[in-house]
Amino acid sequence: MTTPIRSALATVAALAGLTACASAPPPPAVEPAQVPAQWHAPLPHNGSVADLSRWWQQFDDPVLAQLIDAAQAVSPTLASARSRLLQSQATRTGASAALLPTLDATASATRGRTDFVTPLATTSSAGLQTAWEIDVFGAGRAGRDAAQYRLEGAEASWHDARVSVAAETANAYLALRACEAQLVQTETDANSRAETARLTGLSAKAGFEPPATAALSRASAAQGASLLTAQRAQCDIAVKSLVALTAIDETALRAQLAAGSARIPQPAELAIASVPAEVLNQRPDVFNAARELSAASADVSQARAKRLPRITLAGSISRARVDVGDTTQSGTVWSVGPIAVTLPIFDAGLRRANVDAARARYDEAASLYRAKLRTAVQEVEQALVQLDSTAARNENARIADEGFEQSFRATEARFKGGLASLFELEDARRSAVQAHGTLIDLQRERVAAWITLYRALGGGWRTGTPVADASQDAGPTKATP
Template sequence: MTPRALLIAAAALCAGCTNLAPRYERPEAPVPAALDNAAIGDADTHTPLGWEAVVQSAPLREVIALALQNNRDLRAAALAIERAQAQYGVSRADRLPSVNGTAQGTRARTAFDLTTTGRPQVTEQYVVQLGTSSYELDFFGRVRNLNEAAWQEVLRTTDNRRSVQLSLVAEVANAWLTLAADQARLALARETLRSREASYALTERTHRLGATSGLVLAQNQTTVETARADVAAATSQVARDRNALQLLVGSAVPPALLPPAEQAAAPALQLLAVPAQIPSSVLLSRPDVMAAERSLQASYANIGAARAAFFPSITLTASVGTGSNELSGLFGNGNATWSFIPQIRLPIFDGGRNQANLEVAEANQRIALAQYEKVIQTAFREAADALAERATLADRIAAQSALLTATERVHALSEARFKVGADSYLAVLDAQRSLYAAQQTLLSLQLAEQVNRITLYKVLGGG
């Protein structure tokens, strides 16, 4: 049988090779079968949406699009896919024989003392060969399982990129909304400062006329300085928010795409319609859950590769070519050469190395299983928390709006009573603080409601 026929026969034998990897079956999710959303269920089924359908604000959509183009974390995740694909190409190449061509020429002179004729001798040799070296016949699936593990790594990095993109969309939206809310807080602080400065100026004039005590003037001044400090703090926070947004986007954000001053009260995101009962299986499509499952599947393949090390391995080295002692006769009749060197390697004693490698692979599989289950549990908790918060946000905003209305009335009445001498200025100070706190709390709740919308989109796996 010629070497070529042997290689073809070996490849045919490998088609029926044994696979020693454990059979993979998706583990049962260690979470309840459904997410309870009975309090706010407003749809029959859960329909995944793309982020473009969720984001209503046109400037925010453009900012997210910029981030998807320029964000460095997303770019690194995409490059990681290219690296994994290249590694898979290296692993896949091991399943096929490597064929190399060589051409060699040798010219040597032998000293006269070393020849039988007693005269110096010049010899020439020319060889051209085509062959394969140490090609492993994968009877027990070692190479195939390593190839499968490399492929799962490609899929894992692909899912990881989807996870990074989903997180980036949520982070950019949150940063943009936070900037809008802090701009509203800054506007509130400036308006409060102008109001208190006007009140202080009026109190100062009445104090000079002797109609107001120095205590009231000093108390009024404390409100002015407090408001001035709040303006400075809010200005600094807005600048930090812009820096955080630019870092996420990966480039400067055009001023036209920054949130307008009135954005805090206007919804920038669509409220997702979710059913009263969301099956937990929805969470299995989250990219981070899928990435964890890819790692688990790769660990099964690594067990198969470790088990194959206990069995004999067969490698083939073969070559065909031609040789001659003259370059002109290199391809002449009768100068063909060939070699065929099969080798079998049987592990007899390795000091427990193969067993230890198998135990490492099995331990890695158990670790990957625990990590996969933990990712599912984390996903379930994130989704349940987002739904629980959504269930009360509308009531909290309504209650806070009513509280703000009542606080405004208390503030107006306390000022009126102070002007007629019915109350001291302490009542006015207390009403001012309560009104300012109620206004800030309402802004925070409006921001929380918008952030909850993008959080719900993210924890349910996006679109």
Template sequence: MRWQPATGFASSPHGNRRLRMRSARIVLVAAFGLGGCATLPPMQTPAIETPASFRHMDGWTTATPGDHLDRGEWWRGFADPVLDELIARVDERTPTLAAALARYDRALAAARLDRSDQLPNVDLAGSASRERLSAGRPIGPGEPIIANQIIFGVGLDYELDLWGRVRNSVRASTADAQAQEAALRSARLSLQASVADLYVRLRAVDAEQMLLTRTVAAYARADELIRTRHEGGIASGVDRSRSMAQLADARARSEALRAQRAAIEHRIAALVGESASSFAIAPAQQNLALPDLPPSLPSELLQRRPDIAEAQRRLVAANARIGVARAAFYPRISLGLGAGYQAVEAPIISADTGFWALGPISTIFNLFDGGGRRARLAISRANYEELAADYRQTVLDAFQEVEDGLSRMDALAGQNREQRIAAEAAARAENLALERYRDGAADYLEVTTAQTAALAAQRASITVDYDRARTAIALIRALGGATPDDT
């Protein structure tokens, strides 16, 4: 409550002193008698059974929260300067990160707003008036009086936070801000991983396109041979038709890859905040290096997943809001103070014109609200239970994603080795079939069959090779990023 000049009948100094002492005793009794009532329930993070080790990697140790640690420039482990440049653009231009940053700034401002309630609200006020007092006034009747009045002073209003309503509101908003900070980290990591994944897909398409370019050239040479042999009456029309179909099919696949590459390139442009019309990445057959993922990586990095940190801090905020809802069952007590100067003429500021007021100490206690407070408390508890379940699911999903990445990396290593062997064998079979055809030892069906098998094996080898890079990106993302020392 704000101060204002006293009007009406004056009280004696002794009466004011007794009133102040009685008010102080009321506050002390309330503070010591009810201040011990805990409105904030103890924070208990949901217990989740964690494995002693990952099934597909040794070296697991218990993790401790560390989402604040630097994720590092993990993409540099792929040793590709074009990828480095693309990731650098993510922080500079993408609207997705700008929106996440704005949400974080808003949460910080909301936390500052709640913290402001922990301090007194101080107002500076002043007024000037000129008035005529009636001769029939109730106090001091007499002749009419025309008087000036000038008031200048400071007023203070402060809520005594005995039950923790303000403190718990601050806890909740602070945890919300920390959750938004974790969400910002999560959005940045997600964008970086998405750009890296799309870039690897683009290079996989480039590698396949170059393979098809070589294949089309080889098929064209073979078709020219078949055409010459057909015109000379050596090759049949069936052989000629098979050769033409093989060549046309390879050219069609090449055109399809061009459209696929353009779509991937456009998606990268959108993620880095560029216009698809003016954005381009030059085609190249880039052999990407794979980052080294040491055995101790899960124990060091799973703890840094920003989505787990976000879920945990939202749980802290929900727990604090239970305390806010509980505090509504207790009275709200506010203290007002005022001081200043009041005069009818200059000088305004002097020892004689000063005044002060302690109080009022006001108390508001709701007796009946139709069950509103109990309903709000039930809502806050239900919100906590929901977020606790979300937290458990987030952690379980994290373990699943890491296990998926580790098992897939293990499987792809063997698959890549065997697929290279298959591609080399299919290429030898293609050459042998073409030689046999030239020597008249086989028909062209054997050649086309060998060519189809060789192309399929080479394409599969390219797919597996780049899938290893994509899986490494997914694993790094599942682990919450990596520091330069990790990669």
């Protein structure tokens, strides 16, 4: 091996060793977020801990699971999350490739003469060219790390989007079933008012009731019919909301919904035995915020490293052939170099400004991360309070519903016997209708609180959960955050 080649290879080896020993500038420090040591809201008891990744399958209503699967398949939110995930994968690939040498194949052919003396000649060559920016100060590695962190965050965000779509669909379905339950009650009430108006009208014609009483009964019947029409419209709107979420044809959806009409679905209960710090690890949005903070830290390191010298190395090897008249010459042509060192001297403060901007983004990411932690704790605590509240109110609401219903039936019997006035009957009717509506709203509110808690707990996501296994809808197949 010739001396120049030995010298070039020795230089490359020295630079490679320097690259291995060099480290990126230390990342900025962040003040740790304060997380409560324990929950301050009552925890639900007697719950069953199960796989929450597809918790909606544990509802006693298979239609809900089918609707959620359909909604996830067509959700633009999930499609956007998937697109961001694929973009992050491509960015990570590009950032990793920047650390390695490039290799290009080249081929050329020329025919001509370069001066008046040289005869006509044909020159051809084919070979390889390589270039490498040696990552001595860690700028490339910091860029690769930032891309990796953002990829992991994008994978967690895909899970978060999946959970959000499931919760949105479940709440829409719950609203429809509660509306149908209210519709049954409203229809019964409207029929009762209409029958009372009919009987009162007959009594008035016979002279047993004054005209004012007949007018009151007709007004009550008209009001009941109006409430019934409004309730039906509300239920139709709820159906159309599900059509928009699931992209199922409305006729087919109504047929699918017919079996469980007016039945509020009941989920499997959840048991929480962990402290807030552990629960936060289950939330993909918190994980994404933490990864974004790590990526911002790597961006700062990369911006700092770009203020330091850059070292690049190039080389080539090719097979060449020259034809001059009847003479042909061929051989291998190669080179190692140049080895170039670029030292920033003056850039009008551009690189320093890039560092300041990266640091500002890091401070922003740190603030958002701390806020996300506080929000996560808040959402779980609020869901727990709501669950405890609905549980405490349920028995009283049930007793009130039964009591007012019995009172109405008794007053109705007295009215038919001529022992109670129409005013007493309408007052008892209003109380019974209001009590039953309150009980239905309370049932809907409790199930909604379970859905909120499910979402607040991260929807069953765990670090390392494969994206493809978390849901069977049209999602990416890249594994693990």
